[in-house]
Amino acid sequence: xxxxxxxxxxxxxxxxxxxxxxxxxxxxxxxxxxxxxxxxxxxxxxxxxxxxxxxxxxxxxxxxxxxxxxxxxxxxxxxxxxxxxxxxxxxxxxxxxxxxxxxxxxxxxxxxxxxxxxxxxxxxxxxxxxxxxxxxxxxxxxxxxxxxxxxxxxxxxxxxxxxxxxxxxxxxxxxxxxxxxxxxxxxxxxxxxxxxxxxxxxxxxxxxxxxxxxxxxxxxxxxxxxxxxxxxxxxxxxxxxxxxxxxxxxxxxxxxxxxxxxxxxxxxxxxxxxxxxxxxxxxxxxxxxxxxxxxxxxxxxxxxxxxxxxxxxxxxxxxx
DNA sequence: AATCCGGTCAACCGCTCAGGA
DNA sequence: TTCCTGAGCGGTTGACCGGAT
Numbered sequence: 001x002x003x004x005x006x007x008x009x010x011x012x013x014x015x016x017x018x019x020x021x022x023x024x025x026x027x028x029x030x031x032x033x034x035x036x037x038x039x040x041x042x043x044x045x046x047x048x049x050x051x052x053x054x055x056x057x058x059x060x061x062x063x064x065x066x067x068x069x070x071x072x073x074x075x076x077x078x079x080x081x082x083x084x085x086x087x088x089x090x091x092x093x094x095x096x097x098x099x100x101x102x103x104x105x106x107x108x109x110x111x112x113x114x115x116x117x118x119x120x121x122x123x124x125x126x127x128x129x130x131x132x133x134x135x136x137x138x139x140x141x142x143x144x145x146x147x148x149x150x151x152x153x154x155x156x157x158x159x160x161x162x163x164x165x166x167x168x169x170x171x172x173x174x175x176x177x178x179x180x181x182x183x184x185x186x187x188x189x190x191x192x193x194x195x196x197x198x199x200x201x202x203x204x205x206x207x208x209x210x211x212x213x214x215x216x217x218x219x220x221x222x223x224x225x226x227x228x229x230x231x232x233x234x235x236x237x238x239x240x241x242x243x244x245x246x247x248x249x250x251x252x253x254x255x256x257x258x259x260x261x262x263x264x265x266x267x268x269x270x271x272x273x274x275x276x277x278x279x280x281x282x283x284x285x286x287x288x289x290x291x292x293x294x295x296x297x298x299x300x301x302x303x304x305x306x307x308x309x310x311x312x313x314x315x316x317x318x319x320x
Numbered sequence: 321a322a323t324c325c326g327g328t329c330a331a332c333c334g335c336t337c338a339g340g341a
Numbered sequence: 342t343t344c345c346t347g348a349g350c351g352g353t354t355g356a357c358c359g360g361a362t
Contacts, residue, residue, distance in 0.1 A: 027330075027356085047347070065348075066331065101350060116351075117329050 024058045028067055032057055036064055037072050070113045077109025081118055089115055090123070 039055035048061030092103045100112035
């Protein structure tokens with residue numbers, strides 16, 4: 001489809017011009033980019049056909065729009081997707097399907113085209129090689145009596161590949177389910193992921209599972225996991241809308257009262273577990289976004305093979 | 321060094337939808 | 342109500358690039 005920049009007859013009719021204007025197609029030249037950028041910065045967005053004409057571009061408005069939105073826009077984020085963005089894309093795709101624009105709307109600085117390309121190349125390739133990314137809109141997950149349950153009775157089914165973990169909460173009474181995705185933490189081998197151990201479940205983690213007295217680097221993975229899930233659990237009746245500080249599973253029906261709060265996704269977290277007797281175990285953390293800065297830079301140090309071996313040893317894991 | 325091959329990504333196409341006449 | 346136009350979306354293509362052979 002992409003051809004060398006050539007002059008060809010465009011199909012688009014010129015609104016106020018009967019002449020058969022030749023419209024360029026193919027790659028944009030730096031000069032064309034410069035013209036469009038200057039025009040957009042000076043005049044802002046308007047009718048794209050007018051923009052194309054007024055900016056002195058021999059392009060159709062559609063082409064100008066695409067070039068601006070996908071490439072020239074100043075607020076675009078460049079570079080590879082972070083693991084956090086990947087996790088978000090995977091989860092959003094599991095909920096929204098191929099609605100790239102809606103997915104892109106939740107990833108500032110990213111375009112639908114970029115996400116679509118990422119999906120069609122990277123993710124599909126991983127799915128092909130691993131056969132397991134838990135990304136279909138109707139996950140094929142079977143329930144099992146042996147699976148752990150959260151405090152509301154929802155069965156928790158874990159699936160994962162080497163760097164992505166998904167927990168599905170299956171509600172048999174309403175035949176509904178929600179899912180949470182998270183990245184395996186960078187120092188996973190050092191601090192095994194507590195959610196993946198049969199002795200814990202997400203909402204009734206026993207005290208040893210709770211971080212003691214402040215930020216524990218080894219728990220960053222936990223938080224990114226919960227964070228990524230909470231961000232998109234809008235349909236979960238237990239979860240308040242996506243905004244500012246929220247509590248997770250505050251309305252826990254029975255047993256412990258377990259909350260997970262965070263502010264603005266990144267900085268401050270509090271975790272509390274209140275048992276039947278009112279005893280409260282609480283931790284407050286300032287961990288930052290585990291996928292940025294120092295922690296993120298550790299991504300290259302992952303022992304993925306070791307991680308794989310370690311993860312596959314967990315008895316509650318299925319679909320791996 | 322040349323060729324092949326697979327992955328990435330910019331850009332096009334066709335379609336739908338919304339708004340206005 | 343119908344038609345037209347522009348905007349936007351998702352699918353697809355093909356140039357380009359880097360690694361493998």
